[in-house]
Amino acid sequence: MLLQDNVVIVTGAGGGLGKGIAEVCHREAAKVVIADIRGPAAISVAKSLGDRALGLGCDVRSDDELAALVAATVKHFGRLDGLVNNAGVNCVKPALDTTSADWQQVLSIDLRASFVLSQIACRQMLAQTPIGGSIVNIATVHTHGALPASVAYDAAKWGMIGMTKSMAIELAPQGIRINAVSPGLVATQIWEDVKAAAPDPRQCEDYFYANIPIGRPIEPAEIGEVVAFLLSDRSRAMVGANVFADGGMSSQLLSQAPFEFKPIGGN
Ligand SMILES: NC(=O)c1ccc[n+]([C@@H]2O[C@H](COP(=O)([O-])OP(=O)(O)OC[C@H]3O[C@@H](n4cnc5c(N)ncnc54)[C@H](O)[C@@H]3O)[C@@H](O)[C@H]2O)c1
Known part of the structure; x- marks a missing residue:
């Protein structure tokens, strides 16, 4: 212990x-x-x-x-x-x-x-x-x-x-x-307040998650x-x-828009 x-x-x-x-x-x-x-x-x-x-x-x-x-x-x-x-x-x-x-x-x-x-x-x-x-x-x-x-x-x-x-x-x-x-971003009331204050909470969530290399908020x-x-x-x-302890946020030089792609190839 x-x-x-x-x-x-x-x-x-x-x-x-x-x-x-x-x-x-x-x-x-x-x-x-x-x-x-x-x-x-x-x-x-x-x-x-x-x-x-x-x-x-x-x-x-x-x-x-x-x-x-x-x-x-x-x-x-x-x-x-x-x-x-x-x-x-x-x-x-x-x-x-x-x-x-x-x-x-x-x-x-x-x-x-x-x-x-x-x-x-x-x-x-x-x-x-x-x-x-x-x-x-x-x-x-x-x-x-x-x-x-x-x-x-x-x-x-x-x-x-x-x-x-x-x-x-x-x-x-x-x-x-x-x-x-x-x-970094931790899943607590502060994060809920930030999302609630955004014009589009879902878009806010997508934006932040796209900018955390581990792709999610940190747990308390x-x-x-x-x-x-x-x-x-x-x-x-x-x-x-x-x-x-930020899931890589401070190591990423440029911020990213949410990742979007169209399928390429396949059957
Ligand atoms: N949530 C995040 O993404 C995040 C990221 C980085 C740092 N932090 C830091 O982590 C710490 C905790 O934040 P959280 O996200 O758990 O927020 P939270 O709002 O969920 O919790 C904060 C706690 O502090 C208490 N508090 C507020 N004012 C007080 C006062 N005057 N005296 C005693 N207690 C008081 C609240 O009642 C609450 O229980 C803060 O210092 C915050 O800056 C949070």
């Missing part, structure tokens, strides 16, 4: 990607804290996992709630070995239509909260015996190249990569490893496998990395 007896917090784990990450960590024998602004959803995910799982309501925009999250984790499970900063919101708007309130909302959840919670987690990881831990920040394939109408999201996630590298090199000598995972559990590895000691040489 990759995470035997490790205590891991996953934010935004009441659904979507976070739920998949929490499930894989739990399967790998971790004690998992599922935190989400939707408290009942967090509790329901914890119940579905059974033993070694605790569901807590937590709005990551509140510093007090972040401190309470770590305190409750340590009270319940005795220590903290892993943190996954996964809670995030998207914002699809042209740059000139993006308001300062949009900017504030996205940056506060996708970037600021990850920094504040990482600080609190690191202080706990340095105070406990044995010392140390591992943090994984969930960024996005947008940290390879931007998408139009994503200025606030892209700024937050590029900021998250800068934060990951900066904190990683400072804290590695003290036994805390920090890395990022950049997923597939990101969970990468995160569990990064949380575990097996990745002990990795510090400050941004790992792309």
